[in-house]
Every structure is written in C-alpha cells, then in structure tokens.
Amino acid sequence: MIGIIHGFGESSLNIFFSWIFIGFWLLFxxxxxxxxxKFKEFNSPHNTSFFILAVLFTGLFYLYxxxxTDLLNxxxxxxxxxxxxxxxxxxFLSFPLLMAGLSYIYTSIKKNDVVYLYKTKSMKARxxxxxxxFFTLILNVIFIIAISEGRRFYDYYPNYTKIGLILFSFIIFSTILIIYGFLKKSKRSSITSQNAIRRRRSEIQSLSPPRTRSQRQSKPRTRNTTTTRRPSQHQTRTTSKPKPRQNVRKTTRIREIERLKPKAGILSLEDFKCxxxxxxxxxPEDKTRGVVLCPSCNYPAxxxxxxxxxxxxxxxxxxNSNISNSFRNNPKIVPIENYVAAIKYYSKKENLK
Ligand SMILES: [Zn+2]
Ligand SMILES: [Zn+2]
Known part of the structure; x- marks a missing residue:
C-alpha cells in the first residue's frame, strides 16, 4: 500500500480517540x-472572527x-x-469546513472593513x-515536514507521507487569497480602524445626550404644520441658507425620508454617519448591511x-436612552438605498457639509 509506512500498533487507542473527535466535530x-x-435572522454580514477562525482551524485540525487517525482512513x-x-x-470532516473558512476570508477581504474579534474589539478585515x-501557511509547512519525517505524536504515527489532495489545494487557495488580499485596495480602512472607532466612541460619550423629550415632541408639531418643512431651530441659525421651497408638495416619499432624519439640533452631515x-x-458598499436607527435619537448605525x-x-x-428588548431582538432595518436617499435629500435641502 502506497503511503502507509507503519502498521497499526496502537490502533485501538487511536480509533477510540478518533470516535471522540468525531463527537467533538458534531458538537462544533x-x-x-x-x-x-442567528446571523441570517439578523441579516448581519458574517464578520465576526468565529466564522473565520473557528471554522478554518477546526477544518485544519481535522485535516491533520x-x-x-486509523478511523475512516x-x-x-x-x-x-x-x-x-x-x-x-x-x-467529510475537514474539507467542507476548510472551504467555508476560505470563502469567509474571501468575502471578508472583499466586502468587510472590519472583523470583530471579541465583543466590540475589531481589526481591519484585510x-x-x-x-x-500566513499563519495557516506556516502551520502547513510545519505539518508537511512532520509527516515527511514520519514524526509520531505519542502513539500516533502518520499513515501518509504525501501532501494529499486537500492540503495541496488548501495551500494553493490560501496563497491566492493572500495575493488577492494584498492587491485589493482598502477604500475606507482609515475611517474604520480600531482607533477611529475608539475615538468615535469617546467622542460620542463626551457629547451631551442630544435629544430631550421636549425636542422629541417638537418634531410631530413641525410635521403637522406642513408649511414649514424645516424645523424651527434651523431657521434661527441658517438665515443665509436658501429658503425652503414651500410650494413643493410633500410626497409620501419625502415623508418617508423625513422619518430617517437624525434628531440633531443643527443638522450636519456628521449626523448621518454611523x-x-x-x-x-x-x-453599493453597505448594501448587505443596512442601517438601524435608534428609536429615540434616530441616529444611524x-x-x-x-x-x-x-x-x-x-x-x-x-x-443613552434605553432600547426596548423587542427592538433589540428585531430592529427595524432601513434599506441602504432609502438611507442614502435621505442623506442626499438633506445635504441638498440643508446645504450640509
Ligand atoms: Zn458603522
Ligand atoms: Zn439613540
């Protein structure tokens, strides 16, 4: 038999543990x-590190x-x-996980700016x-050296000294993906770096809670008096700006757009940022993500x-307002087209910068 370099000395122990590993595989x-x-339900992109790390390394572990193993070999x-x-x-045990892991890596490089490592900690996806x-490449090289030397671990001997079809293709694919990752330009990576997110968080924390109840009540009032399209606080500040065109009839589309407006004192483009x-x-970039607006302040994320x-x-x-459990579990996701339309509408109407 080609490739088999050793008789099954400790096969009963080997097979026993192999069954246990199959159990672990099923649990995984x-x-x-x-x-x-869970991710499908929430319509989220798969950009937590679980989908890359756990899937890929479990696949590699079962490959090795x-x-x-003397079971199913x-x-x-x-x-x-x-x-x-x-x-x-x-x-059966390794190949599907490896393929899934690589495809997550591919979509991550292609679409995601960040990968969430743990809770809110993130890293640039690329x-x-x-x-x-790179790490898997190093692991694979070490593994190939180990099996070609016939290295044993306790009572386990490698049954094969060849690279193997799956390992070979995995190395090829991961090399291609590394090259792809290097060639792929990151467009907005500077804004979504860890530091930027941290900075943004502290910035937000330093802001006073923006909308109080009185302001929340003022909103429906302005909406009812259909003649003034612009909330009063803007008019006092932006006298030099073009006057609202009162002759334009409110279409349902515009009313829809107005529902997406962040409740800011003086609206700026900043207020439309996540x-x-x-x-x-x-x-197009955020199409798979969508936007959720806070029910209280209407700011987007x-x-x-x-x-x-x-x-x-x-x-x-x-x-800092409480968000109800029902909203947390099932937040209303605003399609990105609508939100971008709202940004366009307001930046034109209010001459935002
Ligand atoms: Zn965001
Ligand atoms: Zn809020």
Missing amino acids: LIKYREKIR LGYY WNWFEDSEFYFFLNPWIF QFCILIL IFCFCLPKN HTDEFKDWMKNTQICSRC
Whole structure:
C-alpha cells in the first residue's frame, strides 16, 4: 500500500480517540449552524472572527487528524502513483469546513472593513485575513515536514507521507487569497480602524445626550404644520441658507425620508454617519448591511455594529436612552438605498457639509 509506512500498533487507542473527535466535530457543527441561523435572522454580514477562525482551524485540525487517525482512513487514491491521497475522514470532516473558512476570508477581504474579534474589539478585515492565512501557511509547512519525517505524536504515527489532495489545494487557495488580499485596495480602512472607532466612541460619550423629550415632541408639531418643512431651530441659525421651497408638495416619499432624519439640533452631515464606525452609509458598499436607527435619537448605525453593541448593553451609544428588548431582538432595518436617499435629500435641502 502506497503511503502507509507503519502498521497499526496502537490502533485501538487511536480509533477510540478518533470516535471522540468525531463527537467533538458534531458538537462544533451544531454550534456553527446555530451561529449561521442567528446571523441570517439578523441579516448581519458574517464578520465576526468565529466564522473565520473557528471554522478554518477546526477544518485544519481535522485535516491533520486525517493523516494520523486509523478511523475512516481508506485512501481513495491508493493505486495512484501520483503525489495525492484522499480519505473519507478528510473529505467529510475537514474539507467542507476548510472551504467555508476560505470563502469567509474571501468575502471578508472583499466586502468587510472590519472583523470583530471579541465583543466590540475589531481589526481591519484585510489585514486580519492575510495574517490568518500566513499563519495557516506556516502551520502547513510545519505539518508537511512532520509527516515527511514520519514524526509520531505519542502513539500516533502518520499513515501518509504525501501532501494529499486537500492540503495541496488548501495551500494553493490560501496563497491566492493572500495575493488577492494584498492587491485589493482598502477604500475606507482609515475611517474604520480600531482607533477611529475608539475615538468615535469617546467622542460620542463626551457629547451631551442630544435629544430631550421636549425636542422629541417638537418634531410631530413641525410635521403637522406642513408649511414649514424645516424645523424651527434651523431657521434661527441658517438665515443665509436658501429658503425652503414651500410650494413643493410633500410626497409620501419625502415623508418617508423625513422619518430617517437624525434628531440633531443643527443638522450636519456628521449626523448621518454611523455612530460606531463614523462612516457615512454608502449605497453599493453597505448594501448587505443596512442601517438601524435608534428609536429615540434616530441616529444611524450599521446593522451589524448595532447588533454587536446590543449584545453587551441595552442603551443607545449616542443618546443613552434605553432600547426596548423587542427592538433589540428585531430592529427595524432601513434599506441602504432609502438611507442614502435621505442623506442626499438633506445635504441638498440643508446645504450640509
Ligand atoms: Zn458603522
Ligand atoms: Zn439613540
């Protein structure tokens, strides 16, 4: 038999532990499915580190085990003189996780600005992915050296000295992704860096709670007196700005847009920026994310960041008002097109900078 360099001396122990590892694998799968279900429900992008780290390294761990286990290790390429082998263990337990992990890395590099590591800690997605991929490359090189030397761990001997089909393709794909990561320009990474988020948070904390009850009540009033489209506090401050065109009839579209307006004293473009990453929501880029508005202050947050924040607290990071459990569990997500339309509408109408 090609590739098998050693008889099964301790096979009973080996097989016993292999069964236990299959149990762990099933537990992991349950946990993984649960996470996916939760993320689907919340319509969040999969940009917590779990989807990259846990999935990828579990896949790698079971790949390496596939060389050492005596369970399910029938080589499908036994007669091949080629350098490859593949066994059911690797194909069923490791391969799907490795593919999933790589695809998360790909989408992360492509779409996400940040990856959440732990709670609200984040890292630039591109850097994070490249780092992880490099790490797996090093691991793989060490592993290949180990098996080619026939290195044993306790009573476990490698059954194969070849690289193997899956490991080979994994190395190729991860190398391609590293190159892709380096070539891919990060557009807005400076605004969404950890420091920027931290700065933004402290900035928000230093602000006085912006909207009080009296202001909240003033809003419906201005809406009822349809002639003044602009809330009174703006008129006092912005006398030089163009006067509101009162002859324009309010369409439902505009009324819809007005519902998205942040409750700021003096509206500026800043008020339309996500309260966490300080980015202005953009249309194609944030399409998968959407925006959630705080029910009290109406300030926007990217949906995923909002959810993340809500994991640890019940209050809005902008206005410190309590957010109801029902809203936390099922926040109203504003489609990005609508929000971008509101930004355009107000920056034109109020001449925002
Ligand atoms: Zn954001
Ligand atoms: Zn708020």
